[in-house]
Amino acid sequence: MKVSKGTIVRTIMVILVILNIIFERCGIDVINVSESEVFMIVETVIEVMVLLLGFWKNNSFSPNAKKADKIKDSDKIDEVYDFFKQLQESESEQE
Numbered sequence: 001m002k003v004s005k006g007t008i009v010r011t012i013m014v015i016l017v018i019l020n021i022i023f024e025r026c027g028i029d030v031i032n033v034s035e036s037e038v039f040m041i042v043e044t045v046i047e048v049m050v051l052l053l054g055f056w057k058n059n060s061f062s063p064n065a066k067k068a069d070k071i072k073d074s075d076k077i078d079e080v081y082d083f084f085k086q087l088q089e090s091e092s093e094q095e
Helices: 006-023 035-057 063-073 075-094
Strands: none
Touching: none
C-alpha cells in the first residue's frame, strides 16, 4: 500500500490535535502559545512561502522552464504562438 507524504503529514497533524485536545481537557497545557504567537508564526510562514514562490516562478530551474525560455527568446515565438492557438481552437471544436 503506497501512502502519499501529504497523507502522512495530515495524519500526524490530526493525531497531534487530538492529543492536544485530550491534554487540554485534563488540565495539562502541552502547547502553550498565545494568539499573537500563533498569528506571528502563521504570518511568517505565509511570507516565506510567498517569497519562495515568487523567486521560483521568476527563475528557470527546471529543464522544461529553460526550454520555454529559449523558445520565448527565439525568433520563432510567433510560430509557437500560432501553434498553441491552433491547438486551442481544435480542442474547443472537439468539445
